[in-house]
Amino acid sequence: MxxxxxxxxxxxxxxxxxxxxxxxxxxxxxxGQRPEVLFIGCSDSRVTPDLMLDTKPGDMFILRNVGNFVPPYNPDNDYHGSSAVIEYAVNILGVKHIIVCGHSHCGACKSLYQDFGNSPDLINIKKWLDLGKKAKEYTLLAIQDKTDKENIYRTTEKISIVHQMENLLTFPYIEKKIKNGEIQIHGWYYKIEDGTIEYYDGNECSFKPLIENTNEQ
Known part of the structure; x- marks a missing residue:
């Protein structure tokens, strides 16, 4: 283009x-804007939040980065772009829902299994991918057949969503709002190849079709 x-x-x-x-x-x-949803998605050009959710201007405050990763809370007074978006959405805009939306064929999750060497041109990417290492570790423990690469990648993508949701809970103000019933966190998995979305069911620790569950609010 x-x-x-x-x-x-x-x-x-x-x-x-x-x-x-x-x-x-x-x-x-x-x-002024008053979105009720903070959508945390991947920068992948194939992921189109407004298109795939049929939203209009003002509906969602959107954070996109490599891998839809959420860095843990770290009040060190440094520059934290993703954390600043989360802070603004929760404490200024007062969103009621946070959606962590991963997707199939995620380049970031696949990159967890690749060696970038010591290139200075990739130093920030290598550091950022540290946020996915826990998902990789859990995946390799859960999957016995290490030769099925596509299954490993798909599993890593889903486990990463859960890990990023856990990272959101390290933000004190988010944890407080959850306890007070003021905010909800959702884990979604978007399949690029067919447009469907699965949601994470924390009670059963599994992903289920979103369209069949109208109670996933």
Whole structure:
């Protein structure tokens, strides 16, 4: 895709689609945004939150990064982009739901099993992938057949979601809001190949079809 295609796309949006959202956007400008959902997804170009969930402007506050990872709470006064988004969504916007949405064929989870060497050009990626090491360790303990790479990758993707949900609980204000019933955390797994979503059932420690469970709020 060329930059000119994006320019043409914006022209098409303004001419054909903007009118559908114009009233909503004007209201959002006047009253400010009040999304009830923080969506934590992967930067993967094949993952399209607004498209796959049919949402409109103002519905979701979105955080996207490599692997939809959540760094543990760390008040060291350094630069923490992902944590800043979480902090803003929870403490300023007052979201009521946090969705950690992983996906199939995740490059980050696959990269956990690859060696990047000592290239200085990949130093930040290598450090960031540390957030997925626990998922890799659990996967290798759970799977006996180490030759089935695709099964290993798919399992790692799902276990990572659970691990990132656990990392959210290290944020004191999130833990407090959960105890007070002010916020809920959800783990979703999006299948790129067919568009379906599975949710994590904490009671049974398994992923189940989201569309068949209207109680997953």
């Amino acid at each position: 060329l930059i000119n295609d994006l320019i043409k796309g914006n022209k098409k949006f303004r001419e054909a689609s903007f009118s559908k959202y114009e009233a909503d956007l004007k209201q959002l400008v006047e009253t």
